[in-house]
Amino acid sequence: MTNSLEITQASKAYKRKNQSPVQALNKIDLKAQSGDFIAVLGPSGCGKSTLMLSAGALLELDSGKIVVNGQDLSELSNSQKASFRANNIAYVYQEFHLIPYLSVIDNVRIADLALATGSETKAQEILQKFGLADRLHHLPSELSVGEQQRVALSRAIYSGAKIILADEPTGNLDAENAETVLKALKDFTEQGGIVLMVTHDDRAVAFAQKKLTMTAGQWSS
Amino acid sequence: MNLLKLIRKEIIHRKVNFTLSIIAVAVAAASWLLSEAFLKSANLKSEALIQEKVDETEAHMKKLEDDIRKSMKGLGFNIYIFPEGQDLSEVYSEGYASKTMPEEYVYKLANSNIVTVNHLLPTLTQSLEWPEHKRKVVLIGIRGQVPKSHGNPKKPLVNPVAENDMVLGYELHTSLGLKPGDKVKFMGREFNVSKTHRQRGTKDDITVWINLGVCQQLLNKEKRINSILALECNCATVDRIGEIRKELLAILPGTQIIEQDSKALARAEARNKTKETAMLEIDSIKKQQNELRKKRENMVAIMVPFVALLCMASIALLAFLNVKERIYELGLLLSLGVKTSKILFAYLIKAFLSAIIGAGIGLGLFYLSLHFGKESFFNSHSACELIQGSKIILILLAMPILAMLATWLPALWAAQTDPAEVLRHD
Known part of the structure; x- marks a missing residue:
């Protein structure tokens, strides 16, 4: 199946009390399809995170359209967006956001709460691929930073997402771990997925085939 | 998961x-x-x-009632019988009845089978002025007890006053300087002072007791009395007045019966209290x-x-x-x-x-x-x-x-x- 992500004239402003609104996205356009690994660069506050959240159906645009795999996100109710997200979109965060009281395998399988299907075997296979086969029952606090990010990545892949939105995925990682994560993301795109990655990391940029720079809510390159 | x-x-x-x-x-x-x-x-x-x-x-x-019942059985109490139609408020204020009834009532009672009353004392009482001494007195004519013809004879409680005798209350004999044996005139008739009483602090101190027949003559009320005092009445039940009234009214219909203060009454009142x-x-x-x-x-x-x-x-x-x-x-x-x-x-x-x-x-x-x-x-x-x-x-x-x-x-x-x-x- 061919995956696609299409952002058309997307605008989003954050209203502030007694102050003028902050224009986070200003008529942004983006097109991505299966195999695309896009790096989004830009200074802090330029709208990168807003772009990621909007693309992941977590934030509503003021204007414009986001179509994922043919589905216009603005046509979905909150409940439908949740289901859509569960089956199509996954996030990888800089801070990993693992649940501290769940083991590695349970953290990966947390997606089962939203998914209709899931299996222990599938989770184990993914974790094995990321070299975490012997850490299945460890808690996040017992893992290294790199291992934690690999668990987060495993969770994203386990969910069966077609699009991974990665927000500074290598921000807290050393070179070796960063490379492991980036290679995994690359593999994901080579298998037909789309990766939209926000980053400041030159190592990460090197893995992406498309680089876009954002300034004040608009593409500058 | x-x-x-x-x-x-x-x-x-x-x-x-x-x-x-x-x-x-x-x-x-x-x-x-x-x-x-x-x-x-x-x-x-x-x-x-x-x-x-x-x-x-x-x-x-319960115990108190049993005690009262036992003590009342032995003790007895006193009642007054007054004529039919007598206003009792007059009795309470004057101390005697203004109406009279036939003296034969007492004999009727005495000759009846009545068991609740014992000693029967007919009296004729009136307040008047002792004309010879210009002073107010209470005149009581008494016969003495009329014995019951049925039941066990009881020892008399009150002695009669002889025909020409007079018994005086404390205030009268001391103020007039009279003593037993003295002769005195009352409403024109001469009497012999047979007895004088000690001070009682009641109307008895200004009372003159004479023979009932003589009293009836002096007051022009032949064969009439205005009360019967029944002493030491016995009753098996606590509602003694009710029982007595029932018996008496059967013999003397229309008369009125009141209980005189007695120890049993006091005791019963104490119990009620x-x-x-x-x-x-x-x-x-x-x-x-x-x-x-x-x-x-x-x-x-x-x-x-x-x-x-x-x-x-x-x-x-x-x-x-x-x-x-x-x-x-x-x-x-x-x-x-x-x-x-x-x-x-x-x-x-x-x-x-x-x-x-x-x-x-x-x-x-x-x-x-x-x-x-x-x-x-x-x-x-x-x-x-x-x-x-x-x-x-x-x-x-x-x-x-x-x-x-x-x-x-x-x-x-x-x-x-x-x-x-x-x-x-x-």
Whole structure:
């Protein structure tokens, strides 16, 4: 199946009390399809995170359209967006956001709460691929930073997402771990997925085939 | 991975928060049950106290009535019989009846089969002026006792006054300087002073006693009397007047019967007074106990809801703290596509679990308190006496409901977490 992500004239402003609104996205356009690994660069506050959240159906645009795999996100109710997200979109965060009281395998399988299907075997296979086969029952606090990010990545892949939105995925990682994560993301795109990655990391940029720079809510390159 | 597993693991991870919720519910449940038990125990005790007092009074009154009955049987009492149509208020104010009745009434009584009256004393009494000495006196004509023809003869209590004799009260004989043996004129007729009385402090001190026949002549009331004094009447029952009246009215219809003050009467009045006092005391105790009961009930009515509210507030606060602590976790779950209803459900289920466990522990605490404090605090009443099974079931049902209600707002807050907002500021 061919995956696609299409952002058309997307605008989003954050209203502030007694102050003028902050224009986070200003008529942004983006097109991505299966195999695309896009790096989004830009200074802090330029709208990168807003772009990621909007693309992941977590934030509503003021204007414009986001179509994922043919589905216009603005046509979905909150409940439908949740289901859509569960089956199509996954996030990888800089801070990993693992649940501290769940083991590695349970953290990966947390997606089962939203998914209709899931299996222990599938989770184990993914974790094995990321070299975490012997850490299945460890808690996040017992893992290294790199291992934690690999668990987060495993969770994203386990969910069966077609699009991974990665927000500074290598921000807290050393070179070796960063490379492991980036290679995994690359593999994901080579298998037909789309990766939209926000980053400041030159190592990460090197893995992406498309680089876009954002300034004040608009593409500058 | 399922929701129940997530809930279980979260409870284990945040056991302090969960334990505090359980404790809040346990304290509320135990307080509720203990308040009810204290109240019931106190109420049972006051009921027992009142009943004890009532039983004590009844036994005492029964004994008193038996005593009165026995003493009255031996003692007897005195009654006056007055003519038909006599206004008794006149008798009370003047001291004698203004109307008269035939003297033969007394013989009728004496010759009848009447058993309730014994010594019969006919009299004719009138207040008038002693013309020879220009002073007010009470003139009483007496015959002496008329003996009953039936029943056991009784020794006479009052001696008659001879035809030409006169008996004088203290005030009269001292002021006129008369003594037994002196001759004196009264309404033109000469009398011999046969006896003088000592000071009595009553109308007797200005009374002149003469023979009934002579009195009737002097007053122009031949064969008439205005009262019959019946002395030492005996009655088997306590309602002696009723019994006597019944017997007398059968023989002398229309006459009026009143009881003269007597020891038996005084004793009966004392008994009635004692009963009255005892009943007043019982009423006072009942009133006091009811007031105390109301105060206790009011206290419980305030305390129980207060404790319940406190418990709910504690649970709500703990739930809010939990949500705050888990905000990023909630944001993550929602970003993964977990439905808001599941988040809500997770919090409510946790509240339900903590409440069921807490209620069970509260129940255990209650029974322990009852066991160890039975003598000191619960007047030795058993659990069955103090708390109904339905109350326990009510608490086991109410606690989870209250806990879920208390958790509702925090759960709603959790479910409505905006993952974008949470994750954007991370």
